[in-house]
Amino acid sequence: MPELHQKIFDFAARPSLGGEDYxxxxxxxxxxxxxxxxxxxxxxxxIIHGPAGCGKSHIASVQLxxxxxxxxxPALLKQVGLPEILESASHYVVDDADSGFEEEDLLHLYNGLAAAGGTLLLTAKVSPARWNSQLKDLDSRLKAAASVAIGQPDDDLLKAVLAKQFSDRQLLVDQEVISYAAKRMERSxxxxxxxxxxxxxxxxVKGHKVTMPLIRDVLAIGSAG
Structure with a gap:
C-alpha cells in the first residue's frame, strides 16, 4: 500500500453530514x-474553540x-423564537457562539435545555474566558462548562483530507503533489x-491530470485572490 494511502488509514474517519469523513x-x-x-x-x-478553518463547523455537524x-x-431565534425551539428537541448545537448571538438568548437556551435534561454543543473562536460576557449568569455557566481547543491541522491531517477529497472526485493525484500542496496551503x-x-x-480546462505545475497554478491563484 502506498505510503500516503497508509497515512489516510492511520487516521480514524468519522461519518458526518453530506457523507464526508471527519x-x-x-x-x-x-x-x-x-x-x-x-x-x-x-x-x-x-464548548469547542479554535481558529477559523480548524474544523469546528464540521465537528458540529457530526454532533448534529x-x-x-x-x-x-440568530436567524432561527428571530423567526421561530426560543420557546418553540426548546419544545422541538432535547439536544442543540450553536456554531460561532461568540459572534452574532444575543447573550440573553444564549442564557435562556442554556437554562431551558439544562432544566429539561438536554445538551448543548457550542463552537467559538476563543475560549469562554475571553468572551467578555456582560451577563454574570451566562459568564458563570460558560466558564463552568467543559471547554476544549481544536488546533490548526498539521501537514499529515491536511494530506489525509486532500487525498480523500481528490479520491472522492476520482482524481488520481501523486503523493508528491499532495505533500507539496499541504506544506504550502493555508492551515485550514x-x-x-x-x-x-x-x-x-x-x-x-487544461485536459490533463492534477500535476505539480497545475497545483502550483492553483496555489498561485489562491494567494493572488
Missing part, C-alpha cells in the same frame, strides 16, 4: 474524545447528526475544499 488527528483528538462521551458529559454544555439535534442560529480544512475544487476545474 479525520481525527493530534489537532482535534481531544475534542473528538469529548464528543465520544456524549451524552455523559460533566454538565449540559460542551449523532444527537438528532437542532442547529440554533476549509481551504482543502477550495484547492481540490480549483484543481478539479483547472484539470478539466
Amino acid at each position: 479525520f481525527v488527528g493530534p489537532s482535534n483528538q481531544d475534542a473528538v474524545a469529548w464528543l465520544d462521551k456524549w451524552p455523559d458529559w460533566s454538565g449540559p454544555a460542551l 447528526a449523532r444527537s438528532a439535534g437542532v442547529l440554533v442560529t 480544512l476549509a481551504e482543502v475544499r477550495t484547492i481540490v475544487d480549483g484543481a478539479d476545474k483547472l484539470s478539466l
Whole structure:
C-alpha cells in the first residue's frame, strides 16, 4: 500500500453530514474524545474553540447528526423564537457562539435545555474566558462548562483530507503533489475544499491530470485572490 494511502488509514474517519469523513488527528483528538462521551458529559454544555478553518463547523455537524439535534442560529431565534425551539428537541448545537448571538438568548437556551435534561454543543473562536460576557449568569455557566481547543491541522491531517477529497472526485493525484500542496496551503480544512475544487476545474480546462505545475497554478491563484 502506498505510503500516503497508509497515512489516510492511520487516521480514524468519522461519518458526518453530506457523507464526508471527519479525520481525527493530534489537532482535534481531544475534542473528538469529548464528543465520544456524549451524552455523559460533566454538565449540559460542551464548548469547542479554535481558529477559523480548524474544523469546528464540521465537528458540529457530526454532533448534529449523532444527537438528532437542532442547529440554533440568530436567524432561527428571530423567526421561530426560543420557546418553540426548546419544545422541538432535547439536544442543540450553536456554531460561532461568540459572534452574532444575543447573550440573553444564549442564557435562556442554556437554562431551558439544562432544566429539561438536554445538551448543548457550542463552537467559538476563543475560549469562554475571553468572551467578555456582560451577563454574570451566562459568564458563570460558560466558564463552568467543559471547554476544549481544536488546533490548526498539521501537514499529515491536511494530506489525509486532500487525498480523500481528490479520491472522492476520482482524481488520481501523486503523493508528491499532495505533500507539496499541504506544506504550502493555508492551515485550514476549509481551504482543502477550495484547492481540490480549483484543481478539479483547472484539470478539466487544461485536459490533463492534477500535476505539480497545475497545483502550483492553483496555489498561485489562491494567494493572488
